[in-house]
Amino acid sequence: MLIFLLGALVTTAAAKDVALISNKNTFVPTMGFADVVKVCKGQMGHWPDGKPVTIIMRQPGSAEMKLVEEKIYALSSQDVRELITSANHSRPDRSAIILGGSDEEVIRKVESIPGAIGLVDVYSITGAVSVVKISGKLPLESGYALHGN
Numbered sequence: 820m821l822i823f824l825l826g827a828l829v830t831t832a833a834a835k836d837v838a839l840i841s842n843k844n845t846f847v848p849t850m851g852f853a854d855v856v857k858v859c860k861g862q863m864g865h866w867p868d869g870k871p872v873t874i875i876m877r878q879p880g881s882a883e884m885k886l887v888e889e890k891i892y893a894l895s896s897q898d899v900r901e902l903i904t905s906a907n908h909s910r911p912d913r914s915a916i917i918l919g920g921s922d923e924e925v926i927r928k929v930e931s932i933p934g935a936i937g938l939v940d941v942y943s944i945t946g947a948v949s950v951v952k953i954s955g956k957l958p959l960e961s962g963y964a965l966h967g968n
Contacts, residue, residue, distance in 0.1 A: 835883070835886070835941070835967045836959060836963065837887055837938050837941065837958075838939055838940070838958040838965070839936060839937070839951040839953055840926065840929055840936060840938075840939060840944060840949065841948060841949045841950075842931075842933055842936070842948065843948060844933055845868070845870055845933060845934050845936075847951045849952040849955050850952070850954075851953075851954055852953055852954050858872055858874050858936065859887070859916075859938075861874070861902070861905075861907070861910070861915030864910075866934055871913050872934055873913060873914060873916070873932055874916050874937065875919055875929050875932070875937040876916070876918065876925060877918065877938070877939075878918050879897075879900050879903070883922070886965060887938055887965070890964065890965060891965075903916045903918070917932075917935075919937075922940050922943035925937045925938070926945055926947060953965065
């Protein structure tokens with residue numbers, strides 16, 4: 820019974836919806852899923868307003884990142900770590916990808932870095948950041964790209 824309950828908790832943790840958030844001072848229009856992938860892989864350098872693009876997210880390999888690793892990266896946790904290292908080495912002025920230890924830390928970093936966007940559990944969102952539509956959809960809407968189920 821205990822194993823069943825632990826399995827259910829792990830499945831629930833992995834099935835959470837992930838929201839794309841942005842710094843309130845950075846205008847981020849609705850992003851297509853392909854652009855989200857580019858940003859998450861460190862392949863987009865600047866927003867149309869000239870601010871450098873930085874993505875902030877949880878540590879690869881964490882339960883919170885499972886959905887992101889599968890849907891955005893389509894890579895193993897180790898391969899995502901290597902991609903992050905490579906993307907950050909190609910940016911001498913500012914990291915392309917910054918990692919946070921909690922959703923709260925990700926939100927604080929997104930809030931404080933102009934041009935930053937982040938990936939957090941939809942239920943962690945605060946008024947300190949803006950939610951970005953992906954392909955015209957907000958989290959919890961049918962067809963949202965980062966839906967956990």
